Amino acid sequence: MNKDEYLEHLNKYNEMVLETDNIDFQLFIDHGVKRGLRDQNGNGVLTGLTNISKIESFKMVDGQKVPVDGRLWYRGYDVIDLVKDFSFRRFGFEEVAYLLLFGLLPNQKELNDFKEILALSNELPTNFTRDVIMKAPSQDIMNSITKSVLTLAAYDEHISDQSLSNVLRQCINIIAVLPCLAVYGYHAYNHYELGDSMYIHHPNENLSTAENILMMLRPDKKYTQLEAQVLDVALVLHMEHGGGNNSTFTTRVVTSAGSDTYSVFAAALSSLKGPKHGGANIKVMEMIKNIKENVHDLKDENEVKEYLGKILDKEVFDHQGLIYGMGHAVYSLSDPRAQVFKSFVNQLAKEKHHEDDYALYTMIEKLAPEVIAKKRHIYKGVSANVDFYSGFVYSMLGIPVELYTPIFAIARIVGWSAHRIEELINVDKIIRPAYKSIMEEKEFIPMDER
Numbered sequence: 001m002n003k004d005e006y007l008e009h010l011n012k013y014n015e016m017v018l019e020t021d022n023i024d025f026q027l028f029i030d031h032g033v034k035r036g037l038r039d040q041n042g043n044g045v046l047t048g049l050t051n052i053s054k055i056e057s058f059k060m061v062d063g064q065k066v067p068v069d070g071r072l073w074y075r076g077y078d079v080i081d082l083v084k085d086f087s088f089r090r091f092g093f094e095e096v097a098y099l100l101l102f103g104l105l106p107n108q109k110e111l112n113d114f115k116e117i118l119a120l121s122n123e124l125p126t127n128f129t130r131d132v133i134m135k136a137p138s139q140d141i142m143n144s145i146t147k148s149v150l151t152l153a154a155y156d157e158h159i160s161d162q163s164l165s166n167v168l169r170q171c172i173n174i175i176a177v178l179p180c181l182a183v184y185g186y187h188a189y190n191h192y193e194l195g196d197s198m199y200i201h202h203p204n205e206n207l208s209t210a211e212n213i214l215m216m217l218r219p220d221k222k223y224t225q226l227e228a229q230v231l232d233v234a235l236v237l238h239m240e241h242g243g244g245n246n247s248t249f250t251t252r253v254v255t256s257a258g259s260d261t262y263s264v265f266a267a268a269l270s271s272l273k274g275p276k277h278g279g280a281n282i283k284v285m286e287m288i289k290n291i292k293e294n295v296h297d298l299k300d301e302n303e304v305k306e307y308l309g310k311i312l313d314k315e316v317f318d319h320q321g322l323i324y325g326m327g328h329a330v331y332s333l334s335d336p337r338a339q340v341f342k343s344f345v346n347q348l349a350k351e352k353h354h355e356d357d358y359a360l361y362t363m364i365e366k367l368a369p370e371v372i373a374k375k376r377h378i379y380k381g382v383s384a385n386v387d388f389y390s391g392f393v394y395s396m397l398g399i400p401v402e403l404y405t406p407i408f409a410i411a412r413i414v415g416w417s418a419h420r421i422e423e424l425i426n427v428d429k430i431i432r433p434a435y436k437s438i439m440e441e442k443e444f445i446p447m448d449e450r
Contacts, residue, residue: 023438031436037249042329048252048427050243051075052100052418057331069339070331070383074240075103080340083233087344091208091232093239094118097175097414100240101168101421119205121176125155129184129200137188141406142273144185146266149174153262160260167424170261171417178413179209182406183216189402210235213410217399226351227397230344231407234393237337237386238408240415242330247271247278251416255423256431268416269409278405278412281391283318284325285401288360288392290317298360305367312375325388326368337386345389352396361392 001009028035037045056071072079074096082099086092098106098114106114132151138144152174153159158166184200191198199219203212210232214223243252250271254264272278292298294316295307307316314321328335349358365384372382394404 027438031438033436037433044244044329047249047431048243050419050422051103052415052422053240053242055242055330057333067332069334070328070336072241072336075099077105079237080336083236083340087233088229091210091229093209093232093235093411096236096239100414100418101171116205117172118176118209119203121173122180122203122205124177124180125152128152128155129180133181133184134188134192137185137192139189139193139402140273141182141185141189141402142269142278142409144189145178145181145406145409146269146273148181148185149178149262149269150266152177153260156262159262162258162260162424164421164424167261167421171420174261174265175413175417178410179203179213179216182403182410183213185406186217186400186403190400208232209410213407214397217403224351226348230348230393231397233341233344234390234407235411237341238390238411240412240418243419245277246274247412248415248419251419252423253431255420256427256429258430261420264420265413265416268412272409272412273405278408280324280385280387281394281408282401282404283322284388285391285395285404287311287317287324288357288364291360291364298356301363301367304360304363305371308364308368308371309375312371323364323368323372325391326365326372326384327382328385331383331385334383335385338384338388341386341389341393345393348393348396354396357392361389 027033029040034045037047039045052075054073054076056068058065058067060066074082077099082092082096086095094115095106095111098104098111128148128151132148133144136147156170161167180203187198187200190196197219201216201221203216207215208228211223211228213231214228215221241248243249247268251264251268254267259267275283291304291307295303297303308323310316311323312321345361346358349355365388368384369382390408391404394401394407399407
């Protein structure tokens with residue numbers, strides 16, 4: 001078979017699959033199927049209980065759901081209160097990680113001990129960076145991280161031990177090394193694929209996670225206090241978001257099958273890398289770049305509003321009809337993470353002299369809900385989500401686009417760890433949803449009669 005015949009067969013297979021596997025949309029409605037585990041109103045199907053976090057987007061008033069400003073709690077504490085307490089006083093990632101893992105706010109000694117344990121856990125096995133991360137560099141850093149996490153399993157003598165103490169050890173170790181896996185994965189790609197200089201900085205046990213990320217990423221190891229604090233806040237806000245998001249549910253599903261911690265997190269990482277989940281901030285950056293290239297006067301609200309309408313009408317940008325960073329599957333009036341993050345973004349924009357860019361973002365945040373309401377007839381409320389600003393922040397911090405989703409993973413691994421532990425403690429059944437077959441039974445046809 002030559003190449004042309006090979007391609008011809010692939011096209012034929014593609015047509016066969018489309019014909020065989022296409023299911024009439026009406027059948028989903030007729031059988032009451034919750035597509036994407038959501039009902040017809042987009043509400044998630046209740047599949048479990050959790051004591052890790054809570055999201056509020058509406059209140060019941062006289063039996064009716066009334067949208068309210070979004071709120072998010074970690075272990076009972078409002079995330080806005082948590083951020084207000086530590087911001088510009090100390091770094092919060094390690095403190096909030098302790099809270100999510102153990103359910104309690106640490107005192108100073110408990111926090112110091114936990115930081116020391118993280119520092120002792122962030123050393124990769126001998127020659128791991130050379131033999132694993134640098135051997136097959138990839139532009140897709142999420143794939144690089146996933147490969148590295150799975151390979152770390154080979155260095156664990158107790159890989160399959162499902163005892164709580166062992167799983168906790170594994171979770172803490174992976175939380176500690178993930179920043180190294182991400183940053184080193186990028187440096188390997190940047191050197192071997194893009195021909196740039198190679199430098200590997202070891203994490204400093206006296207620095208916070210946010211500080212270490214910036215230090216390891218930059219050739220001169222330098223960063224400002226504000227840069228590190230803003231990144232720290234971003235990590236905390238991305239750390240956890242209920243049990244229903246795709247990657248966290250993946251964590252629960254694979255955990256319920258009895259799989260080891262490394263395989264569980266590899267599955268969660270594979271979920272997060274999907275552009276519908278962890279890659280939203282990249283799409284925001286691409287959209288903003290497109291707006292800058294095509295709108296003549298970026299201070300003219302009418303011109304910007306008109307272009308946003310064209311994006312929704314699929315006339316421009318990626319022709320998907322989406323204003324990225326606007327709207328959320330749960331929140332309607334506001335995303336609390338975006339609200340608390342916005343003030344930090346403003347301060348960083350001033351330090352980096354990006355006030356004009358910040359003005360454009362805030363203008364789009366104001367205009368997009370109006371355009372969406374008019375074009376889509378959605379009046380329940382559409383607001384900016386946390387990803388609307390996070391990509392802008394990462395760009396001002398000089399973080400390469402290839403690391404945007406890995407930064408998300410560095411934060412969310414804490415939430416995954418908490419959910420893995422909660423699943424192991426409380427549920428002993430494998431998660432197994434039902435699918436209704438609509439297959440037509442057929443008489444078997446012998447080979448010589450086909």
